[in-house]
Amino acid sequence: MHIRRPALMVFLVIMAMFGLATGASAEPQDKPAVSTSGQALRAAPEIADSLGGASADLGNQLRSSDSSCYGGLEQSGTAELTVHIVDRADCVSVKSRAARPSISAGTVSVKTAPAAYSLVALEAKRDLVTKNIASLQAGGAGLSNWGVDVKTNRLHIGVAELTQAVQQRISSLLGGLADVELTQDAGWTQTADRIVDVAPWYGGDRIVGPVGPCTSGFSVFEPSNGDRTFNTTAAHCGYGTFKQGGNGYGITYVGNYTEGGPTDAQLVTTYPASAAGRVYTTSNGSSPVKGWISSQVGGNKVCSDGSYTGEHCGGTINATDQCLYFMDSRKTICKLIVVYSPGFQPIPGDSGGPVYNHGGTTADTGPNIYARGLITGSYGGNQSLWAYTPVSAWRTLLGVEILGG
Template sequence: MAALGLLASTMTAVEAARASPGDEHARERDQLVAIERLRQVVDSDPVRFAGLSTNGAGHVTVHVLGAAATARPDLREIRQTAGAAGITLTVVDQRHSLDELTRIQRAVVSDQRLAAVGSARVIGARVDPETNSVVVRVTGKAAALTLKMQQIYGDTVRIQPTPELFETLGRFNDTSPFYGGDRIGNPTKICSYGFSLTNLYGIRYGITAGHCWPEGTPVSVTRADGGTGDRGEGYDVFGTVQFRRNGGGALDNELIGGRDYGGLIWVSDILWSDGNIALPVHEARASCSGCYVYVNGSVSGKRLAKVNGFEDCMTVGGAYSCGLWSATSTDGQPICRHGDSGGPVFAYDGRGGVVAVGILTGGSEDGTFCVYTDMPRILSSWQSTITTG
């Protein structure tokens, strides 16, 4: 294997021959198709079902109304569909049906009794099969609104405090609170912003690769091109590098502070036209050998990769770094290039959001083999938690 290099700055892409996706990737696509069929069956009988939830493509939980007076649905079609796709199926009894929760979901967002309770405001609601409830997103100080809502709807609702939402313009036109995947830099080099963490004192920082800049370096959000050395032109202050770990067996990461950093990341398939396509980060966890993840640097964009396994410590660009996993392109095309350093590595969680897996550290010159630093280890090292959206 060619020597690994760091991904800071800009590099010319090296074309690689396309390769057919592996059997496991094809199986995952088949499982996603099967899950959609299962969802259609569940949605077609909302009186007896309580919803469907997933944990990756290979694990599905079907939630069924457990009331004794209600006849249980016929699960033969569901079991056959899941079995044919190699999906592990779990059936769980719940108190509230999908029909009941859907009616409450619609009522909550239009209930005039909840329209003006102090500064709080309902901005959305969703059925959550896992908790057998309706999760209501609320902005402002929600204590009074929460009490009133529970008086009306009881234990069928859960409040999820949410910051005020607004339209954004993408990873090259982002403003505070910044989303993961932004291109960040200064006249010396460019890197990518991965995720935000929240420390024990409630302070948020943006995480990127530790080899990007020394402590005290000011960093800006940059445009797609232009500026010194075509490294992007800064148009908004991103912050200043405040804490750094790099080399000597450390985890390759640094924390940038001074602005606000949101709990969402850009997830568009098209790098140059992100629009407002972003998803919330729900949690952080390690991946596994043979699993699929997405690497999402600001140069290469969102690319599918297969995890090879946990590498622990490797020399990357002359620095000895630890906490590393390796991953390989699924189609032979580059998944990480210079400028992608620090970019998010994530997986979809099947519940409308993403799992933070790591941040990009380095890769081979052709960009088809990459290493990334494990996100749970980064968080543990700073005694912090992932910032969620």
């Protein structure tokens, strides 16, 4: 049975009812007091993508004008995009247009690769699976993940046990398996602890909520509510009271975590004071948030920052817009981004932590932070795969702006 929560849960709670302390233990580093009284908060600007807008512009253009020939794109080098074009006579001109230097941004180069299926056709089959997930699961299909794999040009579907009956059931739904990569996969779990902080709160704090330790994500503010500041974390960390270092931290203000929904995120009040647009990258060192990346494609570099595992860079986006079924919560979340980090995964307690890049939006090192999303969960099979909820999936839905530092 799926556990459902309402899409928007607003908690209007008097702080004293929860006994939230106003004090905190010794400060981990010198932090300036932040006063927002009478001052407009600075929103971290949106950055189209990590290649100066090239992947967003090119992808949107091909989707709009040549959807039947466009198979998707991925970052294949530091300043290189690979566009997959359906290998068909009527798509030859599209291949030429895709590689035109005028479409590239700055020094970004574009090359093409042949594809058998268009991205829109594969996405239609993905959406068909999503629409029928309840009946598939009830019929014993045991799906663990599904989404388009641009690199292989297939709809990847992972199941708990790959039997002939499961193959037939999925084949019947999709009208065959020629464009499907059907595999037996281990399941996904949600990683549901930096240690003592004081306000103004930074992202990357270890916080303890209704279901145990988690990690705070990016600080945000709500323009429609007098620029009130909030912390973020994963919604599967539970709705209710949160503490940091044993002291008062905040309570859930609003969250979005529904079966088949696009997000696993919530806002937590910044009690007793405010939040700041910074993220801990070491136990007591932090970096300012300078922007957030809206368009993310395969091959982009990413860093994760859980309060247990700390900052870990070197991962790359493996797949985007994926639906994953989490065994521990018995819930499917879609629109997730899957990352491949050789030999590394976030662990329990890292959930909700920031996912980002450093200076230059693609770098593993540098003085600044460019937000990508919040840590969601890890794969039980390949110990190098994990997933996050992208900023673009929850920023507008929760009505907030990323707080710049």
